[in-house]
Amino acid sequence: MSELDTFTTRAVAGSGGDWSARYSHAVMDTFGSPQRVLVRGEGAYVWDADGTRYLDLLAGIAVNALGHAHPTLTAAISAQLGTLGHVSNFFATPTQIALAERLLALAEAPEGSRVFFTNSGTEANEAAFKMARRHSTGTAGPGTRTRVLALEGGFHGRSMGALALTSKAAYREPFEPLPGGVEFVPFADTAALAHAFSSEATQARGEVAALVVEPVQGEAGVRSLPPGYLAAARELTERHGALLVLDEVQTGIGRTGSWFAYQQPELGGGIVPDVVTLAKGLGGGFPVGAVVAYGPHAATLLGRGQHGTTFGGNPVAAAAALATIGVIERDGLLAHVRAVGEALRTGIAGCANPLVAGARGRGLLLAVQLTRPVAAEVARLALDAGFIVNAVAPDAIRLAPPLILTTDQVRDVVAFFASLPDVPTPGEA
Numbered sequence: 294m295s296e297l298d299t300f301t302t303r304a305v306a307g308s309g310g311d312w313s314a315r316y317s318h319a320v321m322d323t324f325g326s327p328q329r330v331l332v333r334g335e336g337a338y339v340w341d342a343d344g345t346r347y348l349d350l351l352a353g354i355a356v357n358a359l360g361h362a363h364p365t366l367t368a369a370i371s372a373q374l375g376t377l378g379h380v381s382n383f384f385a386t387p388t389q390i391a392l393a394e395r396l397l398a399l400a401e402a403p404e405g406s407r408v409f410f411t412n413s414g415t416e417a418n419e420a421a422f423k424m425a426r427r428h429s430t431g432t433a434g435p436g437t438r439t440r441v442l443a444l445e446g447g448f449h450g451r452s453m454g455a456l457a458l459t460s461k462a463a464y465r466e467p468f469e470p471l472p473g474g475v476e477f478v479p480f481a482d483t484a485a486l487a488h489a490f491s492s493e494a495t496q497a498r499g500e501v502a503a504l505v506v507e508p509v510q511g512e513a514g515v516r517s518l519p520p521g522y523l524a525a526a527r528e529l530t531e532r533h534g535a536l537l538v539l540d541e542v543q544t545g546i547g548r549t550g551s552w553f554a555y556q557q558p559e560l561g562g563g564i565v566p567d568v569v570t571l572a573k574g575l576g577g578g579f580p581v582g583a584v585v586a587y588g589p590h591a592a593t594l595l596g597r598g599q600h601g602t603t604f605g606g607n608p609v610a611a612a613a614a615l616a617t618i619g620v621i622e623r624d625g626l627l628a629h630v631r632a633v634g635e636a637l638r639t640g641i642a643g644c645a646n647p648l649v650a651g652a653r654g655r656g657l658l659l660a661v662q663l664t665r666p667v668a669a670e671v672a673r674l675a676l677d678a679g680f681i682v683n684a685v686a687p688d689a690i691r692l693a694p695p696l697i698l699t700t701d702q703v704r705d706v707v708a709f710f711a712s713l714p715d716v717p718t719p720g721e722a
């Protein structure tokens with residue numbers, strides 16, 4: 294028996310016990326009660342402690358790009374850990390350097406672009422926020438670009454900086470005061486965005502350092518920015534000397550059917566951003582995030598000693614990301630995501646169940662719009678039927694399955710939504 298077997302199996306051995314009770318006595322109650330205790334995964338399926346199988350249509354919230362226990366990813370992580378698992382950032386490793394080069398190539402980033410590695414999306418956005426603060430020299434001199442714009446409905450993480458960029462009052466208010474200068478502009482409203490850059494706004498509140506946006510808002514219920522918005526945002530930020538920061542933590546690395554969502558003509562229209570943040574799908578389930586800074590100006594906003602991390606860019610995380618990207622490319626998963634995503638979206642939209650109003654999103658980042666606010670109950674029914682989904686809004690279900698989802702699995706999901714029983718609206722029963 295190996296050491297690993299000794300310690301992990303000993304810790305859970307013989308305790309088929311009441312995991313939910315043990316959870317609530319040992320783990321902080323930030324997430325509410327767990328829906329199930331999961332013990333194993335393979336491909337797009339996971340199994341719970343009772344041996345029940347579920348089709349995982351959430352993939353750890355858009356994380357497990359290659360599904361569970363993918364042999365290539367497992368081998369890459371194991372091989373790297375068995376060779377060199379961690380070094381300080383006083384040293385470099387070949388995997389880290391190769392991953393930085395790979396991301397710059399996927400981003401088609403211009404000469405002078407650079408990458409900073411993190412462990413999460415929050416940390417990537419925190420770094421981007423610090424870049425916005427450094428990009429502070431306005432027409433009136435150093436330190437005069439005081440404003441950072443973000444979108445209503447946007448989600449960027451839970452640290453104080455990332456939270457300051459996140460619009461949801463219930464997340465923000467218990468933790469105020471947050472870093473200042475952030476203003477929220479209405480979602481998908483180019484006129485309101487233009488107004489935030491107007492001389493009236495600038496004279497009243499100062500110049501804009503950065504605009505931070507998700508090409509598709511994930512936590513807000515899978516809401517895509519309309520065609521032309523990002524192009525307008527690029528034009529305004531460029532004209533006014535502000536950074537355009539795209540949060541692709543949820544949309545990046547193939548999720549929407551292209552490496553980055555902004556690369557799709559309908560979303561980005563060929564723009565080049567200043568900063569893109571990544572995490573979720575990047576490591577295929579291993580924690581890793583990245584900030585891609587486009588061009589020499591953005592790439593040098595954080596100088597020596599101005600930012601750091603112990604774990605960010607560690608060789609195991611880099612190996613996981615290289616393997617994930619490699620499999621997506623080798624197996625043609627970008628085209629696959631476009632095809633199965635379209636089949637899933639149109640299948641659900643056409644399933645003729647009175648509770649289903651439609652389906653939206655791109656690739657395999659989708660939301661099922663319900664006709665009534667019964668998403669929590671639908672998610673419970675789904676779990677009982679063997680499907681993991683997410684009630685992302687009172688009247689919407691988010692689907693973000695592994696990118697390896699098969700057409701047979703699409704058929705099973707469509708059949709589930711087609712056969713949904715009538716569900717009473719909360720409060721009306």
Ligand SMILES: *Cc1c(COP(=O)(O)O)cnc(C)c1O
Nearest residue numbers: 413414415448449450511542543
């Ligand atoms: C999940 C998410 C984050 C936060 O990432 P963590 O890895 O949970 O810190 C930030 N931005 C977006 C768009 C996300 O979906």
